[in-house]
Amino acid sequence: MKNRVYFHTGFRLGVSRARLSSVLLSAVAMTPLVSEAAEHKIHTNHHRTGALSKKPAKSSTVNGAQSPDTLYRPAPPKPFVAPSSETIKVSTRRRSVVDQSKAALSTIPGGVSVIDAHEVLKGRNFTNADVLAFQPGVFAQSSGGGDGLRLSIRGSGIQTGTNYFRSGILMMFDGLPVTTPAGTPYELFEALGVRYTEVLRGANAFDYGGLQLGGAINYVTPTGYDADVFQVRAEAGSFNYNKQQISSGKVIGKSDYYVSITKSYRGGYQQQTAASSFGVNANYGYRFNDKVSTRFFFRYRQTQNGYPGFLTRDQIIDNPKQAQSTYVALHSKRIQPGSKWYGNMTTIRIDDHSKLELGIDYQDAPIDIENGTTAGVWGYKTIAGVIRYSRKDKLWGHSNDALFGIDTYSDLDAWQTTRTRTYTGTYAGIPLGTKLRHATYGGTDNYFHIRDNFELFHNFWLTAAGALDFVQRSTAVTYPTQSSLGTSAVGFTPRGGFRYVISPHVSVYGNVSRSFQPPNDWQLLSGANYTTGPAAGLTATGASLENQTATTYEIGTTGDWLHNKWSLTYYYSSVRNELLSVMTPLSQLYGNATYSNASPTVHQGVEASLETDLYKWSGGTLGLRQSYTYQDFHFKNDAVFGRNKLPGIPAHFYQGEVRLDLKNGFYAGFNAQVSSKVSGSYDDTYFAPSYHIYNANVGYEWPGKHRQVFLSFNNLTNKHYASIVVPEYIAGGKQLSVMQPGDGFGLFGGVSVGF
Numbered sequence: 001m002k003n004r005v006y007f008h009t010g011f012r013l014g015v016s017r018a019r020l021s022s023v024l025l026s027a028v029a030m031t032p033l034v035s036e037a038a039e040h041k042i043h044t045n046h047h048r049t050g051a052l053s054k055k056p057a058k059s060s061t062v063n064g065a066q067s068p069d070t071l072y073r074p075a076p077p078k079p080f081v082a083p084s085s086e087t088i089k090v091s092t093r094r095r096s097v098v099d100q101s102k103a104a105l106s107t108i109p110g111g112v113s114v115i116d117a118h119e120v121l122k123g124r125n126f127t128n129a130d131v132l133a134f135q136p137g138v139f140a141q142s143s144g145g146g147d148g149l150r151l152s153i154r155g156s157g158i159q160t161g162t163n164y165f166r167s168g169i170l171m172m173f174d175g176l177p178v179t180t181p182a183g184t185p186y187e188l189f190e191a192l193g194v195r196y197t198e199v200l201r202g203a204n205a206f207d208y209g210g211l212q213l214g215g216a217i218n219y220v221t222p223t224g225y226d227a228d229v230f231q232v233r234a235e236a237g238s239f240n241y242n243k244q245q246i247s248s249g250k251v252i253g254k255s256d257y258y259v260s261i262t263k264s265y266r267g268g269y270q271q272q273t274a275a276s277s278f279g280v281n282a283n284y285g286y287r288f289n290d291k292v293s294t295r296f297f298f299r300y301r302q303t304q305n306g307y308p309g310f311l312t313r314d315q316i317i318d319n320p321k322q323a324q325s326t327y328v329a330l331h332s333k334r335i336q337p338g339s340k341w342y343g344n345m346t347t348i349r350i351d352d353h354s355k356l357e358l359g360i361d362y363q364d365a366p367i368d369i370e371n372g373t374t375a376g377v378w379g380y381k382t383i384a385g386v387i388r389y390s391r392k393d394k395l396w397g398h399s400n401d402a403l404f405g406i407d408t409y410s411d412l413d414a415w416q417t418t419r420t421r422t423y424t425g426t427y428a429g430i431p432l433g434t435k436l437r438h439a440t441y442g443g444t445d446n447y448f449h450i451r452d453n454f455e456l457f458h459n460f461w462l463t464a465a466g467a468l469d470f471v472q473r474s475t476a477v478t479y480p481t482q483s484s485l486g487t488s489a490v491g492f493t494p495r496g497g498f499r500y501v502i503s504p505h506v507s508v509y510g511n512v513s514r515s516f517q518p519p520n521d522w523q524l525l526s527g528a529n530y531t532t533g534p535a536a537g538l539t540a541t542g543a544s545l546e547n548q549t550a551t552t553y554e555i556g557t558t559g560d561w562l563h564n565k566w567s568l569t570y571y572y573s574s575v576r577n578e579l580l581s582v583m584t585p586l587s588q589l590y591g592n593a594t595y596s597n598a599s600p601t602v603h604q605g606v607e608a609s610l611e612t613d614l615y616k617w618s619g620g621t622l623g624l625r626q627s628y629t630y631q632d633f634h635f636k637n638d639a640v641f642g643r644n645k646l647p648g649i650p651a652h653f654y655q656g657e658v659r660l661d662l663k664n665g666f667y668a669g670f671n672a673q674v675s676s677k678v679s680g681s682y683d684d685t686y687f688a689p690s691y692h693i694y695n696a697n698v699g700y701e702w703p704g705k706h707r708q709v710f711l712s713f714n715n716l717t718n719k720h721y722a723s724i725v726v727p728e729y730i731a732g733g734k735q736l737s738v739m740q741p742g743d744g745f746g747l748f749g750g751v752s753v754g755f
Contacts, residue, residue, distance in 0.1 A: 097226060098196045107401065107453060109463050109497035109509035110204035110554050111137060111569040111607055115197040122667060123697045124235060124712045124748040125191045126243065126264070132217075134627040134655050136567070136607035137201045141723045143740040144273030145239070145266045146305040148186050148334070150724045154202050154571065155603040155633045156214025156517075158649045167520055167579070170210035172218040174283075174297060176343045176361045177209075180382040181411050181443025181473065183520040185365040187303045187336040192233065192245045193260035193281040195222040201607065202552055202571060203495055203513030206465055209386065209407030209447045211493050212517040213550055213573065213603070221283055221297070224249040224256025228706055228754035237712070237748030240267030254287045269743045272308040272323035272332065277301060290349070297343040297361070307332035307371050310726065312735040313680075313688060320720045320741035327371065330422065335368040354391035360384070374436060374538075375421040384409035401453040410444040414521065418538060426536060435479065436535045442474040442486075443521040451495070459501035467493040469516050475524040475542040480535055485524055485542030491516050491549070506559035517548040519579055523595040546577040546597045556607075563613035573603040580646075599638045601646065606630040620662035629653045640682075647679035647727035650690075668698040678725045680738040686731035688739050691721035706754035711747070718745040 095103075098116045105112040113135060120131050129149055132140040139152045152158045156168025165183030178184055198218040200208065205216030227249025236242040242265055249258035259282040266275045279301035287293040309324025309332070343361035350356060360383070367378040387406040394400060418437045420427045427434075449467035456462050469491040476484035497511030527541030556569030577597040608628045615622040631653070633646040645651070657671035672694050677687040694717060699710030723742035 097220070101196060101198060101220070105198060105200070106507075106558075107461070107499070108200070108204050108207070109461070109499040109511050111201040111556060111567065111571075112204050113199045113567070113609070115199065117194050117196055120191075121233075121752065122699055122701075122708070123710055124237070124714075124750065126235070126241070126266070128189050128191050131191050131194070131197060132199070134609070134625060134657070135199055136609045136627045136629050137569070137605070138199060139629070139631075139649055139653060141742070143724045143742075144268050144270050144275065144306065144308060145241070145743070146273065146275045147189065147277070147303055148305065150726075152649060153199075153214035153217075154573065154605065155631060155646070155649065156212060158633065158646060165520060165522075168212050168517060169214035170205055170208060170212055170216040172208065172216060173299065173341070173343065173361075174220055174295070174345060175208065175218060175357070176297070176345060176359045176386065177384045177407065177409055178341065178361075178363065180363065180380065180384070180409055181445055181471075181518075181521045182380055182382070182414060182441065183522075185336075185339060185363070185367075185380070187277075187339050187365070188279075188299050188301050188341055189219065190260075190262055190277070190279045190281060190301060192243075192262050193221060193247065195220050195226060201569075202554065202573075203511065203515055204554075206449065206467070206495055206513070207403055207405070207451060209405055209449055209467075211447060211449075211467055211469065211515055213515045213548065213552075213575070221281060222247075222249055222258050222260075223283060223285055223295070224251045224258055227258045231706065231752065231754035233750065233752040235748060235750035238714075238746035239269045239743070240265070241746075241748065242266075256285045258283050268306065269746070270308050270321050270323060270741055272306045272328050274306045275304070277303040292346070292348050294344065294346040297341070297345075299341040300338065301336070302338045303336045305334050307334060308740070310737040311722075311739050311741065312737050313686070313722070313739060314735060315737075316722050316739055316741045317689075317720050320744065324737060330370075330372060332371045335370065337366055337368060339363070339365040353393045354389070357386070357388040357390075359386040359388075370421055373420070373422045373424055373427060375419050376416055377419065378416045379413060380411070381413040382409060382411055395454065399455040403451045405447075405449050407447045407449070408445065411442050411521065414441040414443075415439065416441070416522070418535075420534075426534065430534060434534070437477065437530075437538045438479040439475060439477045439525055441521040441525075442472070443518075444470075444472045445518065446470040449493075453499075461499045463495070463497040463499070463511065465495040467495075467516075469493055471518040471547065473518060473521050473524055473545075475521060477525070477540060477542075480530075480533065481540060483527075483541045485527075485544060487524075487544060489518070489547050491547065497554075505561050506557065508555075508557045510555040511553075513552050513554070515548075515550045515552060515573075517579070519545040519547070519595065523579070523581075526595045543596075545579065545595065548575065548577050548579050548597070550575040550603070563616070565611040567607070567609045569607040571603075571605060571607075575601045575603055598635070600636040601634065602636055603631075603633045605632060614658075619664070620660065623659045623661070624656065625659065626656040627654070641684075644682065644684045645679055647682055647684065648725050650675045650678050652676040663703070665701045665703050666699075667701070668696075670694070670696050675721075678722070680725050680727050680736055681729065681731035682727060683730045683732070685733060686736055686738075688722035688725050691719055691742075693717070693719045693721065693742070706752070708752045709750070711749045714746040714748065715742070715744055720744070 102114045127142045129140045129142040132138050137153055141150045167183050171178045171184040201215045208216050210216035229250050231247045233245040245262045247260035262279045264277045268274050281299050283295055283297045285295040307327055309327040341363045345359040348356040363382045365380040369376040385408050390403045392401045416439045420430050420434045447467050447469055451465035454462050472488040474486035493514045493516045495513040499509045501507045524542045525539050527543040530536050530538050530540045550573045552571055552573040554571040558567045578601045580598045581595045611625045613621055613623050631651055634643055635641050654674040657669050659669040661667045674692040677690045680686045693715045696713040701708045721742050722739035724740040726738055728736045728738055
């Protein structure tokens with residue numbers, strides 16, 4: 001908008017007009033404008049067209065005499081004239097992509113959060129356990145520093161151990177699914193090279209087609225628009241840990257690119273936990289015009305993680321650095337020799353109110369599991385596609401926001417071959433690499449979903465949504481014998497909710513939603529075992545598993561008041577056919593577990609976060625951030641276990657940090673992580689002890705420059721504790737080997753430079 005005041009010979013501003021000119025000019029100076037440009041400077045002097053004249057306007061004369069129009073009028077006051085040296089700055093800075101994501105997710109009537117990578121990068125960033133810290137409702141723990149986290153949201157996949165495909169959560173890169181009918185391969189999720197991460201808990205992932213109990217996590221990568229032209233980062237520290245990253249991003253005309261290359265190694269706190277990785281993360285975007293743009297994605301990563309097995313409670317208390325002797329002797333490990341992910345997302349802005357997003361991705365994830373006396377070689381090639389159409393307009397005179405989506409992902413080629421890798425026991429005399437069993441897997445997930453947000457009255461929104469689900473699963477053993485099993489199902493998943501913005505600082509929400517979760521395709525291979533021959537102990541047949549469903553009730557609030565920013569959610573889920581697993585010594589040896597559907601269960605909990613400015617002054621801020629998760633997961637009335645708690649996850653989990661941030665660039669933090677005891681068996685007679693660990697972090701960021709150094713001190717008291725518990729069926733008073741230790745005291749440092 002242009003604001004101009006003209007002065008012409010023969011015309012003189014009256015008092016009211018002069019004052020109005022002054023007011024308008026002052027308003028221009030103080031009003032921020034939003035556009036894609038960064039910042040403009042407007043110099044007010046007589047050389048700029050449309051600017052105020054440096055000299056006051058002269059009165060009109062007739063033959064040297066005053067005009068009759070002004071002859072008897074008193075002289076008006078002089079109009080406001082800006083000094084020629086004055087510079088008026090008009091801020092036109094665009095909202096950051098993180099703020100845009102927060103604004104978009106704030107329209108969801110449920111528990112969501114956005115993690116800014118800038119905050120995460122102030123300390124060590126080895127695995128996604130570092131990224132997902134301080135997120136209420138999220139339980140993310142790493143064992144031995146490996147990428148295969150124990151990851152659960154609202155109890156999703158709580159029995160899935162480390163180094164397994166993830167279950168119960170839709171995982172995405174830039175809005176494109178990485179989750180497949182087999183679950184989610186974890187090796188592609190490098191913690192560096194992420195701009196921000198969206199966490200949508202439970203049914204609040206509906207807009208992304210996330211219908212599973214746990215919801216969704218969406219990792220969004222930088223682009224040439226928000227990345228440094230050149231950036232390098234290096235981290236190093238205890239347990240022979242080192243990690244390097246080099247990245248670059250730039251805008252070139254209508255194109256932009258971003259590429260990140262990472263490499264890491266860690267010798268390990270615990271014996272037999274060495275971990276190494278190498279990865280590439282790249283994207284290229286092209287903007288055809290203001291309405292059509294496209295972006296291509298590519299990820300490649302190879303990893304190798306040692307496998308230490310599991311320890312008993314007493315072993316962890318006495319010496320958490322030891323590994324299970326069987327797996328030390330076998331040099332057990334899991335290798336992902338090179339997983340690849342290709343994707344494209346094209347956005348078409350149909351008009352000012354609607355847009356269409358079209359996405360597709362292809363994934364190739366080979367795996368070599370060498371845990372025991374056999375090696376399980378896996379191959380997974382999958383394809384996925386998404387269509388999302390959204391429109392914001394008026395409906396019956398009320399604001400309305402509608403979305404329609406189709407999400408589909410399918411196996412193209414999925415198989416597993418088990419071969420011998422030792423000459424011991426049953427395989428004595430059998431050549432190494434001999435094929436013992438070959439199995440194939442198949443699956444497809446298709447979700448058609450629609451959602452509408454309708455503003456019933458000012459700031460009160462109603463949400464109505466529903467999804468049609470069509471899934472197929474199959475498994476077949478083709479060697480040494482043949483058997484096959486296939487299942488298919490059609491379901492409907494409704495959702496309804498409300499969101500009321502009481503004031504700019506407080507909002508409340510609630511929803512009732514269904515969730516739908518089919519088993520991973522490989523979980524169907526949970527039938528009878530071979531009892532004779534070289535394949536003895538391996539699974540010979542499939543077992544039919546029902547799809548897990550749940551009805552969830554959720555209510556909560558978010559807001560900020562008096563230097564406090566909070567979110568608080570309570571949820572209650574009634575779960576049918578929950579997919580639970582049991583690890584046995586035999587299944588552990590073959591790198592798998594036994595899966596089955598449970599009797600009705602309940603998942604309920606509280607998710608709370610609070611950020612407080614304890615003291616703020618001109619030089620900085622002293623703050624406190626806290627995250628608390630309460631989880632009550634139990635059987636309703638099981639024939640064997642009654643109302644026992646579900647094992648494998650703590651009932652109480654707390655993280656808190658006191659943080660000092662100075663404007664000169666210095667920052668420091670002291671944080672605590674507290675966990676209640678964790679059951680290691682379904683009979684709830686064997687527990688990992690509760691624990692609390694303390695960490696510290698100090699660093700310096702050069703103001704106005706992309707330079708940073710930091711030091712992180714982890715587990716300051718060198719506490720011995722179990723970070724992960726994968727349960728067995730019944731303990732019966734015995735100590736079971738079902739626990740993996742967390743790291744002891746460690747010191748880590750890092751430096752990052754970008755421009």
